[in-house]
Amino acid sequence: MGNIFCPPSKEKKGEGRMEADEGLVVARIKEGRMAAEEGLVIACHSKAEFDAQMTKAKDAGKLVIIDFAASWCGPCHSIAPVFVEYAKKFPSAVFLKVDVDELKEVAVFYAIEAMPTFLFIKNGEKVDTIVGARKEELQATITKHLGAASA
Numbered sequence: 001m002g003n004i005f006c007p008p009s010k011e012k013k014g015e016g017r018m019e020a021d022e023g024l025v026v027a028r029i030k031e032g033r034m035a036a037e038e039g040l041v042i043a044c045h046s047k048a049e050f051d052a053q054m055t056k057a058k059d060a061g062k063l064v065i066i067d068f069a070a071s072w073c074g075p076c077h078s079i080a081p082v083f084v085e086y087a088k089k090f091p092s093a094v095f096l097k098v099d100v101d102e103l104k105e106v107a108v109f110y111a112i113e114a115m116p117t118f119l120f121i122k123n124g125e126k127v128d129t130i131v132g133a134r135k136e137e138l139q140a141t142i143t144k145h146l147g148a149a150s151a
Contacts, residue, residue, distance in 0.1 A: 039091040041067070041084050044098055050106050054121070057094040063145050064094045064121040066110075070101055073115040079133035090142050120145055 044050040057064045067083050069076035087095035100107040100115060110119055110126070118138055120128035128141050 039088045041087045041095045041097050044096055044106075045102060047103060047105055050096070050098065050103060053094065053096055054124070057121075058124045061123070062092065062094050063142075064096060064119075065142060066096045066098055066119040066121065068098050068100050068107055068110070068112045068115060068117040068119065070099060070115045075133035076116045079116055079135065079138075082133075082135050082138070086139060086142060090146060093142065093146060 042053055044053060054064060065086075067076075067079075069080070083095065083097070087093075098106055100112055110117075112119075114131050116131075116133055118130040118141075119126060120141060122145065127145060130137055130141060
């Protein structure tokens with residue numbers, strides 16, 4: 001199965017681009033840029049970029065689902081296309097991807113101990129956690145929190 005991966009590029013500073021990796025849609029965003037479209041998984045590559053996405057989502061009152069993963073994690077690779085599918089299916093939420101080895105500071109802040117871990121954040125507060133590549137539980141938890149957000 002494919003995975004979400006944003007390789008380093010030779011983009012000019014300030015440019016953003018979208019790439020497809022094994023048929024998956026991924027947002028490639030440079031520090032300080034925001035995703036222009038909904039329904040994407042946003043791969044954060046710096047703490048500043050992560051913080052900017054979290055602030056934007058909080059200000060918009062959106063549910064944030066963070067996929068904490070690692071490049072060496074088999075279950076992370078198997079659940080990645082499902083996470084992308086859910087980002088398309090639930091465009092009112094913000095889907096972020098964090099590599100725990102790349103953004104250790106963020107992983108430590110949220111006390112991530114196993115991969116994949118999916119964190120659900122609403123209004124800046126953690127409201128739910130799923131540890132493991134559990135497709136059905138992930139979808140049910142997204143639905144639960146989006147239903148509560150739109151009720």
